[in-house]
Amino acid sequence: MEFIPEVVPPGDIQDDSIWFAFHEGRLLMFRDEYGAMIPQAQRFSDLGIAHRQPHYLGRLEGQHCFTVMIEQDADIPQGFYLQDLRKLAMEVDPHLFMLAGRARQIVEWDINHQYCSRCGAPTEPHATDRAKTCPECGYTQYPRISPCIIVLVTRGYEVLLARAPHFPAGMYSTLAGFVEPGETLEMAIHREVFEETGIQVTNLRYLDSQPWPFPHSLMIGFHADYAGGDIQVDGVEIEHADWWAINSLPNVPPPGSISRFLIDQYIEQFNSPRR
Numbered sequence: 001m002e003f004i005p006e007v008v009p010p011g012d013i014q015d016d017s018i019w020f021a022f023h024e025g026r027l028l029m030f031r032d033e034y035g036a037m038i039p040q041a042q043r044f045s046d047l048g049i050a051h052r053q054p055h056y057l058g059r060l061e062g063q064h065c066f067t068v069m070i071e072q073d074a075d076i077p078q079g080f081y082l083q084d085l086r087k088l089a090m091e092v093d094p095h096l097f098m099l100a101g102r103a104r105q106i107v108e109w110d111i112n113h114q115y116c117s118r119c120g121a122p123t124e125p126h127a128t129d130r131a132k133t134c135p136e137c138g139y140t141q142y143p144r145i146s147p148c149i150i151v152l153v154t155r156g157y158e159v160l161l162a163r164a165p166h167f168p169a170g171m172y173s174t175l176a177g178f179v180e181p182g183e184t185l186e187m188a189i190h191r192e193v194f195e196e197t198g199i200q201v202t203n204l205r206y207l208d209s210q211p212w213p214f215p216h217s218l219m220i221g222f223h224a225d226y227a228g229g230d231i232q233v234d235g236v237e238i239e240h241a242d243w244w245a246i247n248s249l250p251n252v253p254p255p256g257s258i259s260r261f262l263i264d265q266y267i268e269q270f271n272s273p274r275r
């Protein structure tokens with residue numbers, strides 16, 4: 001599915017557009033005989049749901065896409081429901097899931113930047129860019145993206161997985177953390193892995209990245225080899241970490257997550273005769 005991002009909508013949209021509409025972070029959907037669907041309409045106001053100013057996203061397979069924030073006190077008409085984005089991955093095509101994440105980040109950014117962060121005046125949308133400009137002081141605010149490293153540490157047949165107190169019971173995942181000002185991705189990995197588990201790593205290899213709209217992360221995924229140290233967790237951010245043999249892993253995140261991708265990739269590489 002080809003998606004072409006754009007900011008300014010064409011003036012003459014006659015066909016139905018796809019509407020990614022969010023209410024307190026959840027996506028407006030409905031179910032028909034074809035399954036779970038994202039609403040389509042010429043104008044969102046046709047659906048009779050109170051909403052804020054829409055934002056144009058671009059074209060998916062030629063069809064125009066918008067995102068819009070539903071007013072907090074709006075009534076959701078019968079037949080529609082609100083879906084948690086984390087669960088959406090299992091219901092719709094991966095391209096639609098990615099686009100829903102993009103849409104959510106834009107409406108969240110919009111609502112959080114109604115005023116200039118420098119002088120406090122109401123902001124105005126930029127004429128051509130995805131940005132907000134302050135008419136008083138000229139400051140321009142762009143959507144914020146927070147880079148976050150995520151890393152599978154390996155030791156031959158074993159991988160290092162940890163769990164945070166807020167994880168579902170029994171679930172373990174790869175280590176992750178936000179990149180701090182002034183850090184390279186590599187510095188962030190060395191620091192986070194050591195802070196969270198007391199382990200030192202080497203031979204970092206980039207594999208893939210994934211936008212993660214909760215609320216505006218970009219997960220940047222690596223493999224790293226064990227270099228030294230014994231596992232020590234702080235009991236707050238991480239409650240337990242351990243080495244797991246790749247043939248007897250605990251519960252790990254579901255397919256579609258970058259954490260799972262890093263784990264599956266390592267198992268595949270390890271079992272590949274070409275290594």
Ligand SMILES: [Zn+2]
Pocket residue numbers: 116117118119120121134135136137138139
């Ligand atoms: Zn200002």
